[in-house]
Amino acid sequence: MRVPEDRLWYLSQINLFSEMPKADLERIGAKAPMSTARKGDLIITPDREGQALYLLKEGRVRLFRLSPEGKEFTLAVLGSGNVFGEIETFSAGSRGVYAQAMEDCFLCVILKHDLEELLRARPELGVKMLRILTERLREAGELLERLAHGGIRQRLVHLLLKLAEKFGVEEGKFTRIDLNLTHQELASMIGSTRETVTANLSSLTRDGVVETGRKEILIDRQKAAALMEP
DNA sequence: TCATTAATGTGTT
DNA sequence: AACACATTAATGA
Numbered sequence: 484m485r486v487p488e489d490r491l492w493y494l495s496q497i498n499l500f501s502e503m504p505k506a507d508l509e510r511i512g513a514k515a516p517m518s519t520a521r522k523g524d525l526i527i528t529p530d531r532e533g534q535a536l537y538l539l540k541e542g543r544v545r546l547f548r549l550s551p552e553g554k555e556f557t558l559a560v561l562g563s564g565n566v567f568g569e570i571e572t573f574s575a576g577s578r579g580v581y582a583q584a585m586e587d588c589f590l591c592v593i594l595k596h597d598l599e600e601l602l603r604a605r606p607e608l609g610v611k612m613l614r615i616l617t618e619r620l621r622e623a624g625e626l627l628e629r630l631a632h633g634g635i636r637q638r639l640v641h642l643l644l645k646l647a648e649k650f651g652v653e654e655g656k657f658t659r660i661d662l663n664l665t666h667q668e669l670a671s672m673i674g675s676t677r678e679t680v681t682a683n684l685s686s687l688t689r690d691g692v693v694e695t696g697r698k699e700i701l702i703d704r705q706k707a708a709a710l711m712e713p
Numbered sequence: 714t715c716a717t718t719a720a721t722g723t724g725t726t
Numbered sequence: 727a728a729c730a731c732a733t734t735a736a737t738g739a
Contacts, residue, residue, distance in 0.1 A: 665719085665720060665721085666720075666721070667720080667721095675727085676727055676728075677720090677721085678721095678722090678723085678727080678728080678729090679727070681720095681721060681722065681723090682722090682723085685722080695721095697719095697720065697721075697734085697735060697736080698720075698736095
C-alpha cells in the first residue's frame, strides 16, 4: 500500500474551493478573463506555476502528481464550478501538481491580485472558504481511514461511491459515473495498478455491484454501500 | 475503409 | 504487483 502518497492526495484536496455556491463563483468569474483548454492540455505544470486561481466553468480537470518513478497519481477530478490553483496562501502543500483537461474546458483565470481585492471587498467570502476547508478536512480524515484499513476492493468501491456522489447520473437501479475514466485512471486514484482494477471490476460485475463498458462505469449504490459496511 | 493507437482481459511469475 | 501478450474498440488519415 502507498499510504504516504494517498495521504497527500486527500490532504491536497483541502486546498480546493469546490462546492462554492454558484452565486459567488459567478461574482468572481465576472472579473476573470475567460480561457479555454483542449482535451489533454496541461493547464498547470510544476514549473510554470501561475500565481492564479482557476475557475472551471465547463469540463473536467484532473489534478495529479508524478511519483519519483514517473508514475501519475491522481489527486482529484474536478467538475464544473470547482476552483483550483497555485496561490501559496491557499495551497500550502500543493506544489508539484499538474492540472490536465480531461475534456475540452472553459475556465476563468483569476489573478492573485484580483482575488485579494475581492476578499477585501467581501470578507464573508473568506469565511465561506474556511468553512469549505473545514469540511474538506473532515472528509479527508474519513477517506484516510478507509485507505488505512481497506483492501483494494474496498478502496475501489469507496472511490466509485464518492465519484458517483459527485458526478453520478441516475439510470434506474444504477448510477452512471459521468466521467470517461479508464481503469488506469481509477488505479492512479487509489494507488493500485490497472490490472488489479480490471480484475476487481470484473468481480464486482459478477456480484452485480457495477456494470462496465469501455470508459463507462455504472454502480448500484445500494449494493455498494452494503459492501462498505463490514 | 484500413492502419494505428488505446483500452481492456487474462495468464504467469 | 509487475509483466507479457491477446483481444477488442476507438481514432483518424
